[in-house]
Amino acid sequence: MTLLDLKVGETAIVNKMAGGFRMQVQLKNLGFHEGVAVKLAKKSVIGGPLMVTVNGSNVAIGRGIASKILVSPADDVIEEAHETDSAHGTAE
Amino acid sequence: MKQILLTGQPNSGKSTFFNSLTGYKALTGNFPGATVSYQKGSLNLMGTLYSIVDLPGAYSLIPNDKAELETKKFIINEQDSTIVNVVDASVMSRSLEMTIELIELQRPMVVALNMVDSARKKGIRIDSAKLSRLLDLPVVETVANHGRGTLDVIRATHGAKAPSNAATLHYQRDVEQEVLQLADKLPDDLVRSFRVPKRTVAIRLLENDPFYVKELKRYDEILLKEVENSRHRLEAGHDRPANFVIAAERHNLAMSIFEQVTSFERTKPTLESRLDTVILHPFWGYLILISIFYLFFTGVFKTGAYFEGWILTQFQLLEKALGTWLPLGLWRLITNGFVQGLGAGLGIAVPYIIPFLVGLSFLEDTGYMARIAFLADSIMHKIGLHGKAIIPFVLGYGCSVPAVMAARNLESQRDRVIAASLAVMVPCSARTVIIFGLLGYYLGPGYAIGLYILNILVIGALGRLAAMLDPRVSPGLVLEIPAYHMPSLKNIAAKTWIRLKDFFTVVIPFLIIGTIALGIMEYYHLDKSVNHILSPLTVSVLGLPKAVGTTLIFGIFKKELSLMMLFQALGTNTLTDVMTIQQIVTFSVFTVFYVPCISTIAVLYRETGWKNTLYVIFGTTGLAILLAVAARIVMGVLL
Numbered sequence: 001m002t003l004l005d006l007k008v009g010e011t012a013i014v015n016k017m018a019g020g021f022r023m024q025v026q027l028k029n030l031g032f033h034e035g036v037a038v039k040l041a042k043k044s045v046i047g048g049p050l051m052v053t054v055n056g057s058n059v060a061i062g063r064g065i066a067s068k069i070l071v072s073p074a075d076d077v078i079e080e081a082h083e084t085d086s087a088h089g090t091a092e
Numbered sequence: 093m094k095q096i097l098l099t100g101q102p103n104s105g106k107s108t109f110f111n112s113l114t115g116y117k118a119l120t121g122n123f124p125g126a127t128v129s130y131q132k133g134s135l136n137l138m139g140t141l142y143s144i145v146d147l148p149g150a151y152s153l154i155p156n157d158k159a160e161l162e163t164k165k166f167i168i169n170e171q172d173s174t175i176v177n178v179v180d181a182s183v184m185s186r187s188l189e190m191t192i193e194l195i196e197l198q199r200p201m202v203v204a205l206n207m208v209d210s211a212r213k214k215g216i217r218i219d220s221a222k223l224s225r226l227l228d229l230p231v232v233e234t235v236a237n238h239g240r241g242t243l244d245v246i247r248a249t250h251g252a253k254a255p256s257n258a259a260t261l262h263y264q265r266d267v268e269q270e271v272l273q274l275a276d277k278l279p280d281d282l283v284r285s286f287r288v289p290k291r292t293v294a295i296r297l298l299e300n301d302p303f304y305v306k307e308l309k310r311y312d313e314i315l316l317k318e319v320e321n322s323r324h325r326l327e328a329g330h331d332r333p334a335n336f337v338i339a340a341e342r343h344n345l346a347m348s349i350f351e352q353v354t355s356f357e358r359t360k361p362t363l364e365s366r367l368d369t370v371i372l373h374p375f376w377g378y379l380i381l382i383s384i385f386y387l388f389f390t391g392v393f394k395t396g397a398y399f400e401g402w403i404l405t406q407f408q409l410l411e412k413a414l415g416t417w418l419p420l421g422l423w424r425l426i427t428n429g430f431v432q433g434l435g436a437g438l439g440i441a442v443p444y445i446i447p448f449l450v451g452l453s454f455l456e457d458t459g460y461m462a463r464i465a466f467l468a469d470s471i472m473h474k475i476g477l478h479g480k481a482i483i484p485f486v487l488g489y490g491c492s493v494p495a496v497m498a499a500r501n502l503e504s505q506r507d508r509v510i511a512a513s514l515a516v517m518v519p520c521s522a523r524t525v526i527i528f529g530l531l532g533y534y535l536g537p538g539y540a541i542g543l544y545i546l547n548i549l550v551i552g553a554l555g556r557l558a559a560m561l562d563p564r565v566s567p568g569l570v571l572e573i574p575a576y577h578m579p580s581l582k583n584i585a586a587k588t589w590i591r592l593k594d595f596f597t598v599v600i601p602f603l604i605i606g607t608i609a610l611g612i613m614e615y616y617h618l619d620k621s622v623n624h625i626l627s628p629l630t631v632s633v634l635g636l637p638k639a640v641g642t643t644l645i646f647g648i649f650k651k652e653l654s655l656m657m658l659f660q661a662l663g664t665n666t667l668t669d670v671m672t673i674q675q676i677v678t679f680s681v682f683t684v685f686y687v688p689c690i691s692t693i694a695v696l697y698r699e700t701g702w703k704n705t706l707y708v709i710f711g712t713t714g715l716a717i718l719l720a721v722a723a724r725i726v727m728g729v730l731l
Contacts, residue, residue, distance in 0.1 A: 026503070030151075041368075044377075051372065055183065058368075058573040061570055065569070
């Protein structure tokens with residue numbers, strides 16, 4: 001399923017961003033990475049963008065791009081989720 | 093003199109930080125990409141002179157758009173400066189990725205942990221002492237919009253050294269090894285020419301940064317093979333493109349640091365999210381948007397018209413008085429020109445421009461701008477662009493120059509050219525003066541609003557045409573929606589003043605010289621020949637008085653001039669005495685659409701190239717004639 005399939009208020013984990021290089025860089029810049037929890041905060045009119053909460057900030061994403069972000073549903077993930085797949089490379 | 097570079101992610105408050113140090117100089121805005129080119133200012137702190145540079149925001153040092161490229165170049169070229177990394181504490185996890193990239197440059201650096209107050213409101217608490225230890229850098233908490241901590245940051249730049257502990261910011265073992273192996277193979281003189289550390293060059297090559305790859309290819313093609321081999325090994329081991337392997341490493345490092353220094357508190361849903369429920373609502377959101385713009389423009393008109401009448405009367409009195417004192421002749425013409433020029437400038441422009449600029453600053457500072465982009469996304473797709481492209485258009489209502497520059501924030505060249513070319517047609521504050529001061533003042537606000545709507549429809553139609561001629565798909569919207577901020581009066585006043593200053597220092601002198609020049613031309617009957625040459629257009633096609641010819645020429649220098657000099661050209665302060673309603677409408681339509689002013693042409697040329705600029709110049713002229721003739725015909729039928 002993709003971001004578009006989420007209902008407002010639902011949280012999901014990003015599995016894959018199936019788009020071109022630029023799109024992936026743009027999304028990563030704003031905190032979208034595989035394994036990150038995202039919440040669908042707002043949905044606009046048909047054809048309009050989504051607003052997604054990731055790491056406590058809100059990002060507007062057009063439908064075209066949203067349809068390329070594959071997610072899987074996640075339960076009980078807190079809103080300010082900041083877990084990642086593997087937080088290695090500790091800086092201690 | 094020490095040079096300090098303010099860098100950080102978009103909308104982290106660099107310009108606000110800059111202003112708090114150097115006095116109000118930079119235009120700020122609560123939306124990502126408010127600053128698109130650098131600005132310098134100076135600060136004298138305890139006898140030491142600092143040159144502070146405010147750079148455009150960048151998510152990464154591998155540039156993704158023109159604004160980011162400018163930042164990267166500046167940082168690399170100014171080797172002797174200290175980097176101040178401004179970090180928005182409320183979105184620290186992702187901001188740290190940029191911090192890590194900056195640390196990799198191994199330069200003296202200080203982190204300014206900005207907006208700690210809004211982070212706290214969101215329930216995020218950051219242990220800045222620990223962060224400082226982990227990064228091996230001074231970390232200073234700041235609230236730049238209240239000027240808190242900004243001077244401490246400057247003090248911390250003293251003795252700031254390259255973060256030697258950056259060794260702790262290592263990637264995962266296999267990736268780090270690949271990086272170091274490649275770094276070892278890089279020849280010293282090549283690395284020196286890049287002026288960044290070896291490890292960073294290796295990372296950039298693995299990330300396939302086109303700049304470094306191109307340089308390496310020029311230098312040594314065999315080495316490029318080595319890079320490709322390393323990349324393949326990384327890709328095989330991690331099952332994703334090498335640049336994303338590196339990006340993931342940086343992300344994980346950032347996350348790990350973030351988790352070590354942050355603690356969370358549960359907070360109630362903020363007012364903000366409730367506000368957004370209404371403001372971004374599929375129905376109410378648009379109603380609010382239209383109401384805001386309606387109130388904005390009627391507010392500007394009401395305030396402006398109130399003062400215009402009063403100021404113009406004063407100047408009429410002055411002119412009458414002068415008429416009795418001075419004998420007829422050249423001197424009388426010149427003083428008259430001077431008084432009329434100044435009167436038109438102060439009486440017509442200032443009353444509309446001030447409320448307009450205040451409103452625009454307010455709009456920019458609240459955070460509503462990004463919401464407009466959200467609401468406009470589906471409409472913008474119809475003209476082949478996406479929501480972010482609305483920002484140049486909205487800024488265009490202020491001035492076309494920053495509007496063209498704001499197109500830099502768009503991802504593709506095609507979007508940049510289309511957005512910049514269309515944004516110059518949005519009536520800027522100078523043309524607003526014409527619409528309100530002429531059309532609105534003499535014929536009523538209904539006409540003014542009508543012209544605005546016509547303008548939007550025409551731009552929409554042209555956008556649609558551009559989308560059909562060049563059907564490449566726009567990359568789509570990805571835009572951070574910033575937190576709302578209550579704009580401070582001080583900041584709004586400062587921004588209005590920065591923008592207004594240009595009016596007093598450039599437009600008014602221009603206007604006075606222009607009106608005097610016109611006075612002299614009239615005296616020697618030179619204006620007659622200019623008007624005569626233009627008369628096939630002005631008189632035959634548009635049906636305007638012959639005397640408007642010169643004003644249209646002056647209007648190319650500064651748009652306001654076409655209206656203000658109209659008074660001088662026609663020798664009156666009450667235009668309805670000499671122009672019919674039909675003529676006023678035709679003149680307004682023509683001046684709103686025809687050729688952008690010289691400054692806009694220059695910036696358009698710089699941003700989009702001469703070919704496109706020529707298209708715009710001839711296109712807008714043709715369009716202006718077409719629309720003005722249509723207006724003439726329609727008004728002729730109606731009246």
